[in-house]
Amino acid sequence: MRKICLAVSVFAGMFFGCSTDDATDDTLALEDGMKAVLIVSEPLTMDPVAYAFDEHEHLYVVESRGYPDPAEGGTPDTKLGQIAHLSDQNGDGIYDKRTDFVTGLTYPNGILPWKGGVFVTCAPDIYYFKDTTGNGVADIEEVVLTGFFDTKTAQIRMSHPTLGLDGWVYLTGGLNGGKISSPLHPGRDTVAYTSSDGRFHPETYEFETVTGKSQFGITIDPFGRRFGCSNRHPVMHAVMEQHYLNRNPHLLFNETINNVSKVQAEAVVYPISGAAITADYIPSLIGRSHQGTFTAASGTYVFSDDGLGEDHNTNVFICESAQSMVQRQIMTREGPTFSSVIARDGVEFLACKNEWFRPVFVGNGPYPGLYVVDMHRKVIDHPSYVPESMRDELDFESGRDMGRIYRIEREGAVKPNQVQFGDATSLVNLLDSESEWVRSTAFRLLLEKKPRDFDSLLLQVARSSVHASSRVKALWLLADFGGTEEEIISIATGDPTPAVREQAMYFLKNTGPGVEASEVLARMAEDQAPRVRFLAALELGNFADAGATRALAKLAAEDGANPWMRAAVLSGIGNRMSAFLETFREEPNVEPDVKAVIMQEMGVMFGNGADRRAVANLLGNMIDQRSASWSLAAAAGLARGI
Numbered sequence: 328m329r330k331i332c333l334a335v336s337v338f339a340g341m342f343f344g345c346s347t348d349d350a351t352d353d354t355l356a357l358e359d360g361m362k363a364v365l366i367v368s369e370p371l372t373m374d375p376v377a378y379a380f381d382e383h384e385h386l387y388v389v390e391s392r393g394y395p396d397p398a399e400g401g402t403p404d405t406k407l408g409q410i411a412h413l414s415d416q417n418g419d420g421i422y423d424k425r426t427d428f429v430t431g432l433t434y435p436n437g438i439l440p441w442k443g444g445v446f447v448t449c450a451p452d453i454y455y456f457k458d459t460t461g462n463g464v465a466d467i468e469e470v471v472l473t474g475f476f477d478t479k480t481a482q483i484r485m486s487h488p489t490l491g492l493d494g495w496v497y498l499t500g501g502l503n504g505g506k507i508s509s510p511l512h513p514g515r516d517t518v519a520y521t522s523s524d525g526r527f528h529p530e531t532y533e534f535e536t537v538t539g540k541s542q543f544g545i546t547i548d549p550f551g552r553r554f555g556c557s558n559r560h561p562v563m564h565a566v567m568e569q570h571y572l573n574r575n576p577h578l579l580f581n582e583t584i585n586n587v588s589k590v591q592a593e594a595v596v597y598p599i600s601g602a603a604i605t606a607d608y609i610p611s612l613i614g615r616s617h618q619g620t621f622t623a624a625s626g627t628y629v630f631s632d633d634g635l636g637e638d639h640n641t642n643v644f645i646c647e648s649a650q651s652m653v654q655r656q657i658m659t660r661e662g663p664t665f666s667s668v669i670a671r672d673g674v675e676f677l678a679c680k681n682e683w684f685r686p687v688f689v690g691n692g693p694y695p696g697l698y699v700v701d702m703h704r705k706v707i708d709h710p711s712y713v714p715e716s717m718r719d720e721l722d723f724e725s726g727r728d729m730g731r732i733y734r735i736e737r738e739g740a741v742k743p744n745q746v747q748f749g750d751a752t753s754l755v756n757l758l759d760s761e762s763e764w765v766r767s768t769a770f771r772l773l774l775e776k777k778p779r780d781f782d783s784l785l786l787q788v789a790r791s792s793v794h795a796s797s798r799v800k801a802l803w804l805l806a807d808f809g810g811t812e813e814e815i816i817s818i819a820t821g822d823p824t825p826a827v828r829e830q831a832m833y834f835l836k837n838t839g840p841g842v843e844a845s846e847v848l849a850r851m852a853e854d855q856a857p858r859v860r861f862l863a864a865l866e867l868g869n870f871a872d873a874g875a876t877r878a879l880a881k882l883a884a885e886d887g888a889n890p891w892m893r894a895a896v897l898s899g900i901g902n903r904m905s906a907f908l909e910t911f912r913e914e915p916n917v918e919p920d921v922k923a924v925i926m927q928e929m930g931v932m933f934g935n936g937a938d939r940r941a942v943a944n945l946l947g948n949m950i951d952q953r954s955a956s957w958s959l960a961a962a963a964g965l966a967r968g969i
Contacts, residue, residue, distance in 0.1 A: 354681040356599060358655075358674075361635070362738050366698075367422040368731040372411055375700045375730040377487070377688045379438045379445065382748040382768050384693045386413040386422050387445055388732070389435045391702075395723055396434055396481045398710040408432030410447060410456065412463045420694050420734070420742060426463030429456050434481040436543070439488040439496060441529050442775050446496065450477035450484040451505070453527070471532050474517065475505040480711050485525065486543055490767075492551045492803045493833070494774055495526040499541035499555060507534045524555065524565070538565040538583040543625040543687070546643075549763065549796035550826040551833070552665075554587065554643065556627040559620065561645040562588040562656065564664050566891055571865050575901030577936035577968070578928075580894040585664040587643075588656055594621040597675050598650035602682035623649035623707070626688040626700070629658075631796065632763035634695030635737060643667055644676065644697060646686040648707045652678040653686050653699060662889045663861030677735065683726060691764045694743065696736035703729040751778035758788050758804075759797045770800045774807065782810050786818075795824040802830055806837075816847065825856030832862035836869075845870040849878040860886060861895050868899015876903060876910050884914040887921040897928055904932055905941045912948070919956045926957040927964035934968020 355363055367386070377389040392407035412428035415421060429447070437448035444457025444467065453472040456465035475485045484501040491497050504521040509532040524539030539545070541555025541563065548554070553565045564585045572581060588594060596619060626646040633640050645654045655676035656667040670676065677686070677699065685707045688700035704726035710718045746765050748754060754776075757769035782805060789801035798818075805815050812834065819831035831851060835844050848870070851863040864882050867875045879896050886892040900907040908929055917925075933945050945965065949958045 355677070355679045355684070356675075357735065358671075358676055360738055361735055363677075364420070364696075364734045364736060366420060366732050366734050367413060369703075369729045371413060371422065371425045372732065373728050373730045374702055374704075374726075375688075375732060376435075376702060377437050378690065378698065378700060378732060379440050380692050380764070380768075381440045381445075382772060384415065384745060386415075386732075387411070387428065387438055387440070388413060389438050389447065390730070391434050391436060391481065392727060393434060394481055394702075395709045395711075398480075398718070403433055406431045406433050408435045408449065410435065410438065410445070410465075412458075414463075418745070428458065428463060429454075429465050429468075433477075434484070436481070436484065436486040437488050437498075439490060440771070446471070446488050446529070448475075448484075448486050448488055448498065450475040450501070450503075453488070470510050472507055472509050472527055472534055474507040475501075476503045479503055480709050482709050483542060487541070487545045489545055489547050490529075490771055490774075491526070491547055491553075492799065492830075494528070494803075494807055496529050497526045497537065497545060497547065497553060498524060499543065499545050500524045500536075500539065502540060502542050502557065509534070538568050539563070540584070544627040544646075546628045548629040548641070549631050549766075550799055550829060554627055554629060555584075556624045556645065558623055558625075559594060560586055560588075560590045561594055561621050561624040561654070562586070562627055562643055562658075562667055566664050567865060567895065571868065571898045572894065574868065575898045575932070577901060577904070577932040578894070578897050579931055579935070580890070580897070580928075582890075582894070585891070587658065587665045588645075588667045590621075592620055594624070595619060595669065596621055596647055596650055596652060596654060597673055597678065598647070598652050599675075599678045599680050600651035600682040600684070602649060602651050621645070621647055621654075623647055626686070628689045628697075630691065630697060632691070632695070632761070634691070634740075634762070635697060635735070642670065644689050646689060646699075648685040648687050648702065651680075651682050651684040651686070653689060660858070663858045663891045663895070683729075685726075692734070693746065693762075693764055694734055694736065695740055695762065696734045699733045699735060701731040701733065702726075703731055748772055751776060751781055752784065755781060755784045755788060755801075758785075758800050759792045759794065761794075763796060766794070766796055766800060770804065773804055777808060779808075782808070785810070786814070789815075789818050795822075795827050798822065798824075798827050799830055802827075802834075806834055820847065820851060825854070825859055828854060828856065828859050829862055832859070832866050836866050845872055845875050849874055852878045852882050857886070857889070857892070861892055864892065864895035864899070868895075871903065873906075876900075876906055880907060880910040880914055883911055883925050884917045884921065887925045888918070893925065893928065897932070901932075901936075904929070904937055905944065908945070908948075923957045923960040927960035930961040930964025930966075931968040932964075934965040936968075 372388050374390045374392045375388045376391045379387050388411040390409045410429035412426040413422040414424045432449050435449040439446045447454045452470045455469045455471050457467040485498050487499045489497045500523050507518040520536045523536040527534045539555050542557040544556045555563045564587050566585050628644050643656045652675045655670040658665045658667040685702040685704050687702050692698050706721050754769045754773050785801045785805050792798050848863045848867045883896045
């Protein structure tokens with residue numbers, strides 16, 4: 328591991344970041360071949376918790392200067408939260424000019440550029456701010472959504488507005504709830520929920536809940552897969568939406584989220600700071616499972632280009648602010664979902680000896696590399712989670728006037744030329760960039776502009792780009808701009824990359840019921856990629872024709888050992904359990920263990936919701952096949968269901 332240093336200067340006895348060339352004390356340790364570049368620090372930013380670059384490479388930084396909010400849900404005395412607008416005056420990648428873009432907020436925690444302005448999450452509201460005069464100060468301020476609960480601590484509030492391929496903005500729920508409405512649309516019904524992630528449309532401000540219980544961090548990879556985190560659960564994949572399971576009330580399976588990484592006591596970390604964690608103050612937890620594990624996982628991010636090297640592409644990075652480190656995990660496919668492991672046992676991607684280093688958010692940007700937001704506090708814990716008897720002994724204030732953002736890059740990385748995001752033609756061309764930040768920015772700008780008569784250029788990218796991410800973005804833009812459904816689906820289903828073929832299921836979902844869509848889904852149910860088959864199974868459940876039933880039965884026979892695939896299949900047969908059972912029993916060469924587990928699930932569903940005739944039919948089959956291994960499993964399931 329290479330040691331990269333923060334230079335030491337004396338100011339109130341604290342470390343201040345500066346050029347690694349002047350380093351005199353080892354505090355920050357990085358992977359071999361990496362270096363840290365400090366792109367902004369105090370006083371240009373204080374208490375940063377999130378950032379976003381606009382298409383001009385201006386840096387917007389969310390500053391939660393009032394943190395921590397009063398313990399036990401108290402009311403803040405002042406509104407110290409700000410949004411900083413930073414610019415790089417000489418083009419060297421270091422930000423050197425600040426404007427107070429927005430002031431007077433409580434605890435802002437997320438930001439997303441949109442149409443020349445930014446959405447900012449700051450419970451109970453989502454704001455839209457925009458500068459129309461060019462002076463770097465927002466003169467438009469609108470509350471576009473409100474009602475997100477802010478009665479709990481600032482650590483557990485909705486955050487992380489993230490643009491999805493479908494053009495919706497996704498949010499963490501913050502382990503909190505809300506009663507959501509838009510002041511701009513007073514006639515709409517309020518959306519009430521207790522604990523869930525959500526999404527809103529940036530044009531209409533419709534709001535919906537979605538699968539997920541993320542605290543401070545969600546990331547959507549270039550293929551639309553969404554991952555979240557909470558304190559002791561570093562990487563959680565939203566595998567399926569709850570509405571799929573809801574369509575079969577007789578199915579007892581109720582999981583929608585997969586822990587991709589190890590969790591709780593098995594979520595091992597290797598800090599070098601010696602920083603105390605909340606568990607150290609709680610007698611019942613001292614020396615127990617929290618030690619050496621994730622306790623403050625946040626800012627989870629899937630890095631999706633070669634800026635750190637090809638071997639880092641698709642890796643997931645997780646901040647652990649309580650222990651002054653950022654972990655890198657390698658993700659691999661595991662059936663319809665994923666699993667991940669730490670990149671190197673015993674060594675973190677980034678770890679700091681200085682316990683004031685408090686990484687809370689990571690992402691990408693115009694320069695190749697990983698951007699790390701360091702809130703920089705002596706104590707990062709919230710007083711609400713520390714025993715009241717200990718609160719007076721901790722300094723929750725020191726560091727309120729500090730904060731840094733680093734860019735972690737490969738040694739020898741070459742400064743790229745600034746990209747000019749011009750007219751629609753240039754934006755379509757930039758979808759094919761080597762940089763995921765450029766591709767994503769071009770995608771966003773095209774969504775905003777919705778140019779007409781660009782189908783031919785988008786089709787060219789969708790068919791021939793060497794980047795699967797580019798092909799996917801072009802397909803979604805075609806779908807959004809009203810491209811020909813048949814052509815879009817044909818391109819998606821014929822793509823050589825499974826992650827692109829996955830998109831076909833989302834496009835087919837929006838075509839409405841029809842025999843042709845069912846037939847395409849049945850073909851995709853035979854795809855070599857497990858996740859493609861899984862998504863096909865979810866959508867086939869919306870079609871009642873015999874072909875869809877046969878395809879589901881075949882999927883059950885071939886993939887029924889996987890619980891996620893089993894749930895996808897069985898979620899769609901609530902109104903045709905008997906027909907599915909007969910079709911499934913005709914499937915040849917089903918492995919005995921697979922047949923047993925499917926029949927047990929069928930027994931549960933029949934006992935739970937089938938009519939007497941159907942139950943009698945199942946019992947008859949069990950008696951006829953009483954020597955078969957599945958018969959006893961079906962009987963056990965039937966008893967449980969009844």
